[in-house]
Amino acid sequence: xxxxxxxxxxxxxxxxxxxxxxxxxxxxxxxxxxxxxxxxxxxxxxxxxxxxxxxxxxxxxxxxxxxxxxxxxxxxxxxxxxxxxx
Numbered sequence: 692x693x694x695x696x697x698x699x700x701x702x703x704x705x706x707x708x709x710x711x712x713x714x715x716x717x718x719x720x721x722x723x724x725x726x727x728x729x730x731x732x733x734x735x736x737x738x739x740x741x742x743x744x745x746x747x748x749x750x751x752x753x754x755x756x757x758x759x760x761x762x763x764x765x766x767x768x769x770x771x772x773x774x775x776x777x
Contacts, residue, residue, distance in 0.1 A: 720776070724769040731761055 738754040745751060 718776070720769055720773050723772075724765065727765050727769070728762075731765060734761060 735758050738758055742751050742754045
């Protein structure tokens, strides 16, 4: 004898044109920037280790450039989001 299963509930999707739900608390973009910068450490830490370990000036310059560019991109994206939200 087979057990009968209950059907899974259907997911609810917003109707087209519906306004998105507002967050229960305002978004602090400074906190968002800090979170992104913390995650960016996963990318920059290996570059910093290579800068310390290598004797190649090209490798050192390249990695410092990568780190600087990533920091500038994060700042520019957060500034753009702040401007669009405000």
